[in-house]
Amino acid sequence: MTTPATPHYPEQVTGMDILARALKEMGIQNVYGLVGIPITEAAYIIQGKGIRFVGFRHEQQAGMAAATEGYLTKKPGVLMTVSSLGFLNGLTATANATVNCYPMIQISGASDPTMVDMNVGTYEQLDQYNTAKPLVKAVFRCSKAEDIPSAVARAYRAAVSGRPGGVYIDMTTPALGQVMNASDADKLFYKPVDLYSPVAPNAEAVSRAVETLVSAKRPAILLGKGAAYAQIDDKIKTIIEKYNIPYFPMSMAKGLMPDDGPLSALSCRSTIMKEADVVMLIGARLNWLLSFGKGRWNPDMKFIQLDVAPEEIDVNVPIAAPVVGDMGLALDAILAGMEGKTMSADPSWLQSLQAETKTKNAKFSERLVANKSATPMDHWTALGVIKPIMESNPDIILVNEGANTLDDTRDSINMSLPRHRVDCATWAIMGMGMGSMVGAAVATGKKVVAIEGDSAFGFSGMDFSTACRFGLPCTVVVFNNGGIYNGVGKPMDNTADPAPTTLNINARYDKLGEAFGAKAYYVQTPDELQKAFTEAIASGKPCLINVQLAADSGKESGHIGYLNPAPLEQITV
C-alpha cells in the first residue's frame, strides 16, 4: 500500500490581507476608524500587521484624528469606516481635510458595486464613490483584490502631492473577501518612486518676488498653516530674521515663529492690512479669514504669494508676484535671489509696529489679570490662569474649538513652537476637538490640551473615551458658559423650551470623564483651575476639567458676529 501524496495547497490570502500589507508597505503606522460590516476582520488583520488601530465612537472624530495626523506629519492619516452612514460620517472629516489641505485617505467598506449600480436595495446600499467625488482630491474603487495595492499607493501620492488633501477609496465587500494565491498577490506590490515630488517655481516668478520684496518700504510676511504644514521652519526663520521683516501668523501658523518674538506683529494685523505696501503670503489664502484681501486692506498693496496651487492666485485680488510651486523650493530660490541685495524698508515701519505691539500687549495683559479672583469666572479669567502654564510648557499641543473659547484662547495663548496649535481652521467648524486631540497625541506621542467650549465639546465629547481607552496624555478643558455663545439666551414668548442657544450651565462634564476612568475636576475658582490644570498636564494621563464660567460670559458668534444676517428690526432703510 502506498501513502497518497499530501495534496499541495498554495498559500492563500484575502483582499483584507492585501489591504493590510498595502498600508504597511506604504509606511502607514496608524489607522483611525470604527468597525462593523464589512471591515471588522480587516481591522484585526491591520492590527496584526503592527499598525495601530485606533477605534473611535464616531467616524467623524476618527476622520478628524486622521486629518490631524496628516497635518502634523506630512504623511496621509488613514480613516477606515463601514459603509453608508459610517462612510458619510467620515466623509465630513475628509471634506474638511480637503478644504484645509491636510493629507488623508478615507477607506470605507462598500457594497458590491454591481448591486449598487442596479439599485437592488442591498445592505447599506449607497453610491459612495460618486458621493465622495466632489469633496475630495481623488477617488478610487477597488472592485477586485488585485486593485488594492495600486489604489493605496496612488491614494497616498494624491493625498500628499501638489496641494494636499483628502482621498477616498471605495473598498468593496467583494474585493475584501476575494481569495487569491499568495504568490499571485505578491506580484501586485511595487515600491512607488518619488511619492512626494516638490516642483520648483520658475526663475522669472522668483526674481519678480525678490524685486517686489526688496523694494518694499513697509513689508510684512503673513504666515499661514500651509507654511507650518510644509515643515520649512528654518527657511522661514532665515528670511524673516536676515531681512528684518515683521510677520503675523494665521491661527494655525502661530508658533512657526514665536508669537512674542521681536519681529512678531501679531497684534498689528489691522495696521499691516491698512499700511503695509508689500505683504508676502506664505501658505495662506486671502479668503474670508483675511477679508478677501480687500476692504480693510491697502488698495495699493502688492501681494507676493507663495503657493503650490496655481488656482489660488488672483482669487480675490490680483497678485503682483505669484510664486507657484513648493514653498520650500520657492524660499530657497528667493533667499538665493536676495543674496547681496538690501531691503529698502523704512526703519520707522518696524519701530512703529514694535511700539504698537508693546502698547497693545500691555492692554491685553491687563484684561487677563483684571478679573483674577472673580467668580463665576469668565473666559478671560480662566485664560489668565491657563496662559502662563501653557506658555511654560511650549511642547504641549493645543487643540482649540468653540466660538468665544476659540477666539479668546487664540488671542491670549502665545505659541513658540511650530505645529503646536490645531483648531477648527478654514471652515471654522465645530466638532473636531476630541478627534484632533487623539490624532495629535497618537501621531506625535506628545501631551495634548484641548480647550473646548461647552457646545463644541458636545459634538465630539464621547470620543474623550477614546483618549481614555488608549491611555493618551490628553487634558480636556471644557469652558462651560451654558450655551452656544453664552447661556443667557431668552426663549421666544410662545414656548417653554430652552432658547436655541441654551445648553446647560449646571452640566457636570467632569462626570463624563469619571465615567471613562479619567481623572476629572470640577473647578469654580481661578485657584482651583490652576491647581487642577497643573496637576492634569503633569499626570500625562487623560484628564477632564469642567470649568464653571458665568452664563453671561461670551457673545454671539465670538469675533465673527458680523457674519450673521441682521434681524429685520436692525435693518434701517
Ligand code: ADP
Ligand atoms: P491659513 O488658514 O493659515 O490662511 P490656508 O489653509 O488658507 O492657511 O492656506 C494654506 C495654503 O498653503 C494653501 O493655499 C495650500 O495650497 C498651500 N500649501 C500647502 N502646502 C504647500 C507647500 N508644500 N508648498 C506651497 N504651498 C503649500
Ligand code: MG
Ligand atoms: Mg458655551
